Amino acid sequence: MSSQQNMSTNSSIDHCKGPNEVTYQILSYLMIGEFVLGLPLNLSVLYVFVFRFKFWKNKSIFLFNIVVADFLLVACLPVKIHHYQHNLRRSEDDVVCKTMLFMLFLNRGASIAFLIILSLDRYFNVVHLGRRNCVKVLKKSPQISVFVWLLLLPLTVPTMVKTFECCNSHGRQVETKYHDVTDTFREVVFFTQIFIPFIILVYCTVRIVNRLRKKTVGEKTKLRRAVWVVMSVVVVFSTCFLPCAIARAVLLGVRLKDLKEAEDIAVQVYDSLMVLSYTDCLLDPLVYCFCNSGFKDAYISTFCPTFLQKKLITSESGMGATTTTSGVRTLTLPIIEK
Incomplete structure (x- = not known):
């Protein structure tokens, strides 16, 4: 009975209040910097892709989709800034909260998906040169990009729960089989969207670098360019996506063990690394430059x-x-x- 009361008490606590107001004020200013830099940068990139570069003629549809995802991410930042300045980790309005979660995770999923597709394209071009490159064939079709976005929708929907952003899942509600399964599914989706693409990315990078070492001097220029492409994606991934996933795993572990003091620290580290992940919209233009001169x-x-x-x-x-x-x-x- 006391255990059930304890869980009920935990579920009623507002875990989406920032544990340290100073931390969230600082994070809000960092996001202001990301927005001030990211908005003109992504608008200018969008302008060049559409009006100067004409992406549809230059087989750069996948790159354009990353541009769109980055721009939508930047558009969400003012709402996050407002919440953090009021020491809130999410909106108290359910509609705003779910909309923000949907936008942030859909755009991040799109960025990851198209970055991995670009890396696979370079992998097939270099390691399996002469064979039919299925990625190269697919990237000529705009329908494939639409399909990727549609495929991401069912993977994004599980995050549209207001408790998700604050990791308010396992151990926070009276445990039932339904809650346990849905909470576990949400976390599995979150982590697989990052760790599986990262494994693919590391594999592609290692194979391309090994291929570069075996080539003669005359062929190395093109291969070096391919290495720079995948390495730029590795930098984006290692900086923006991997740290926040590791921090979330630590936070969930701390919460399951009910370590209150450690939890407050883990929450701030996780939110700080999530803010760092938004620099994706600033780093992706490096990928555009390496992918296409x-x-x-x-x-x-x-x-x-x-x-x-x-x-x-x-x-x-x-x-x-x-x-x-x-x-x-x-x-x-x-x-x-x-």
Whole structure:
């Protein structure tokens, strides 16, 4: 009876209040910085992809989907900033809370999915050169991108529970078989969306690097570019997604053991690393540049002063070209991503 009362008491406690107001004030200012930097950066990237680079002509549909996911993530930040400045880990309004959870986890899932697809594309191009690259065939079809977004929907729905964001699951409610199964399913979805793609990413990176070592000098330029692509994805993954997943696992373990003081620290570490994960929208443009120098050159020619363009734009012979226009000026830019 006392155990049941204890669980009932736990379920009534508001675990979504920040345990340290100063911490959440600092995190809100960090998110303000991410928003101030991320909004113009992603708007400019979106503009270049649509009006200068013409992504649909340059077989960069998957890259464009990452741009869309990043932009939607940036659009969610002001709401999170408002909550953190009021020492709240989530909205007290159920509709706002569920909408935010849906948007944040859908966009993060989309970023992960398309980053992994790009890495697999480089893997097949380098390690299995000469064989039919199924990823290269699929990325020409916009329907595949729509299918990826639709596939992510059922994986995102389990996170649309207000207790999820605060890890308020196992041990917080009177345990029933239903609660135990649904809570476990939510956590499994969360962790598999990060750890399985990370294993795939590490495998692709190791195979590409090994392939690079076996190649002759004349073939190494293209392979080095492939290594930079997958390494840039590794950096994004290791910085943005992996730490918060590890922190969540630690937090859940601490809560199951009912260690109150350690829990307060674990909560702050987890929320801090979640804020760090939002830098994904700032780091992804590095991936665009490494994946496609045509995009990089289009971006430089659009936003950099004229005197810097000749120094920054790389010209490589033997590559295809794309023509982009800006007003009355026409530029022919090399395309490396094939």
